[in-house]
Amino acid sequence: MQGQPANALQVVRLQSAVSLQTPHFRTGARRIDASAGFGYRRRATAATLQARQRPARMLKLYDYLPSRNAWKVRQLLHHLGLPYQAIPVSIFEGEGRQPAFLRVNPSGKVPALGLEDGRTLAESNAILAYLADGSDYLPADRYLRAKVHQWLSFEQEQVEMSIGSLRYWTLTGKLPHRDATLVAGKRKAALRTLALLDDELATRLFIVDGRYSIADISIFAYASRAEDAGLSLAAYPHFRAWLERVQSQPGFLPEVHPYSIDPHSGNELP
Ligand SMILES: N[C@@H](CCC(=O)N[C@@H](CS)C(=O)NCC(=O)O)C(=O)O
Structure with a gap:
């Protein structure tokens, strides 16, 4: 069944372990601190302040931890050893339907990927194909x-x-x-x-x-x-x-985040 239960704080820690910058994105009217997506706000620690100073040109993964579609991308990024900035999107609170995110993915769903050059890509399998290009995870033939x-x-x-x-x-x-x-x-x-x-x-x-x-x-x-x-x-x-x-593949990512880490997951999607 579901993997280790995690509370909101653990979510922050799990995200922080792979994300290298404080996540946020802008909407037309307000700036969303995406770490507030599950009703929490992340305090600026020395680690997060240091992370904010890192270069912005990095892959961005628009993520929702319980999503297995998003896990696919996390798994491949992990296999490839690619650093990325994780941007949680609180899909049950409607963050996916806000204009800023619809510009990233018109379907309003996660996962989506922000490329280093600013272009974006959605659909988990398209993202896998893009990232795997030229690697052992996608045949050349x-x-x-x-x-x-x-x-x-x-x-x-x-x-x-x-x-x-x-x-x-x-x-x-x-x-x-x-x-x-x-x-x-x-x-x-x-x-x-x-x-x-x-x-x-x-x-x-x-x-x-x-x-x-x-x-x-x-x-x-x-x-x-x-x-x-x-x-x-x-x-x-x-x-x-x-x-x-x-x-048993090297670098397998065993994480399975339960929906219970998100107090809004019982809502219908917008
Ligand atoms: N075909 C898409 C499906 C993505 C999808 O259904 N994402 C869900 C989370 S697993 C989502 O973001 N749902 C929000 C919504 O439908 O508004 C993919 O493979 O990426």
Whole structure:
């Protein structure tokens, strides 16, 4: 189930461990200290003051800790050893729908990435493909790259839309308020997705070409949390073995932040 519980203070510490600057962004009317996103304000310590003096030209990750889509990006940044500034966006309080953030990502969702040159990029899998370019996490071969994209699309359409939705509704207490037919359909799709992955992983170690890539990172994000949505993994031994292989990758990021760190997560999204 969910990983170690964390309170708001721990969130600050976790974010600070990877972020190198005090996060904030401007909206039309007011400057938001994004560290206030979960109702806390970070005091300026010597460390944060020192961090503020670091150069602004750094990757910015617009983040929401419980988001597994955002975890994908955190994971790859960690693998690549890329420093970045984490900017928490309090999505349940509507920060994602403010003009300043809509200029970063018109869909108002996290994750989004601010590049060193000021351009922005949204959609977790597009961000993975961008960051992984030229690295071991995205094959150079044209066909294998396309295979990675095949599985990234599969992840969005079949993993996130079934397991991801069910998990989100379950962990934030929204499941009983969802249409029963919709939930049953998602459950069926989730089980079909797990069975498909189990079949595929019966014959190779990783999703594409037997080598760990961003396809594994992307699918792992939500598929590995299927039990959070009450989906048993007992019938999928090859899938479970793959989960272990992913978890034993050097630099694997085991963090799973529960929604309970955000007092607003029981709200409906705006
Ligand atoms: N397809 C997008 C989905 C992003 C997404 O759904 N993000 C959620 C958090 S996991 C969000 O920011 N929701 C806020 C909203 O919908 O307003 C991706 O892969 O990045």
